[in-house]
Amino acid sequence: MIETTPLIFVLLLFIIILAAIIAIHKKDLLHSVILLGIVNTSLAAIFFILKAPDIAITQVAITAALETSIFIIAIHKTERREEA
Amino acid sequence: MDTTKHQGGIHQIIINSKKTNKAKTKNRLDNMDLIIKTITRVMFPFIILFGAYTALHGHLTPGGGFPAGATIATAFTLLVLTFRESEVEGRFPEIKLIDIKSIASIALLAIILFEFALRDIIIQYQIPMTVWSGGDTLFANIFGSIIVATGIIIIIYSLIKEEWKQ
Numbered sequence: 555m556i557e558t559t560p561l562i563f564v565l566l567l568f569i570i571i572l573a574a575i576i577a578i579h580k581k582d583l584l585h586s587v588i589l590l591g592i593v594n595t596s597l598a599a600i601f602f603i604l605k606a607p608d609i610a611i612t613q614v615a616i617t618a619a620l621e622t623s624i625f626i627i628a629i630h631k632t633e634r635r636e637e638a
Numbered sequence: 639m640d641t642t643k644h645q646g647g648i649h650q651i652i653i654n655s656k657k658t659n660k661a662k663t664k665n666r667l668d669n670m671d672l673i674i675k676t677i678t679r680v681m682f683p684f685i686i687l688f689g690a691y692t693a694l695h696g697h698l699t700p701g702g703g704f705p706a707g708a709t710i711a712t713a714f715t716l717l718v719l720t721f722r723e724s725e726v727e728g729r730f731p732e733i734k735l736i737d738i739k740s741i742a743s744i745a746l747l748a749i750i751l752f753e754f755a756l757r758d759i760i761i762q763y764q765i766p767m768t769v770w771s772g773g774d775t776l777f778a779n780i781f782g783s784i785i786v787a788t789g790i791i792i793i794i795y796s797l798i799k800e801e802w803k804q
Contacts, residue, residue, distance in 0.1 A: 608702065608705065612704060615708035615709045615712055620711065620715060620790060620794075623712075623715050627797050631800075
């Protein structure tokens with residue numbers, strides 16, 4: 555796997571790490587949730603490349619869609635901006 | 639020209655605009671944009687179709703009961719998040735959802751319990767590598783997806799209903 559690592563695989567891993575780090579440092583929680591959606595969608599693409607399409611479908615349906623909507627409802631119930 | 643009056647006027651306008659912005663952000667879940675509403679209306683049947691495909695083809699292609707149920711629940715979540723209480727009210731009564739979930743659970747339990755008896759009868763009439771194959775797996779996937787979808791819809795719906803009450 556390491557010898558034949560495609561470039562897109564490395565690119566997706568880089569996007570995941572970058573989006574996760576930005577999501578931690580963002581003060582606006584809605585932006586963090588959107589960045590988490592990017593992380594989860596990229597993770598689903600990685601699962602698809604690793605030949606696990608059923609896991610990819612579940613990952614997209616649960617984490618990228620439902621988790622994001624639940625986070626949005628929770629943010630709407632509390633505070634949008636994190637205290638400095 | 640009286641500049642103090644002019645400055646006061648601008649100051650008042652800024653304060654008023656801030657107030658209206660606050661009011662808009664407070665009710666942003668109730669008053670969704672026209673673009674979001676239109677895209678939801680267009681995408682809803684396709685998401686349901688993909689969920690149904692995942693459930694019905696679960697024994698032939700990647701998928702199964704859980705991803706199918708989650709996909710269908712995502713479509714309903716989008717609908718409930720986008721539209722107002724008056725537009726959604728009456729279409730998804732919670733008691734009906736619980737009834738559907740209970741019936742699907744009993745059906746799934748019956749399939750699991752009587753699999754040894756049903757398998758031989760069903761397999762006689764099935765054609766391999768088509769949708770009508772795989773023994774009882776097809777029924778298990780369908781009822782499993784219904785259980786997952788109704789469960790997630792009840793959770794999201796009860797969360798949103800609290801929001802509507804406020």
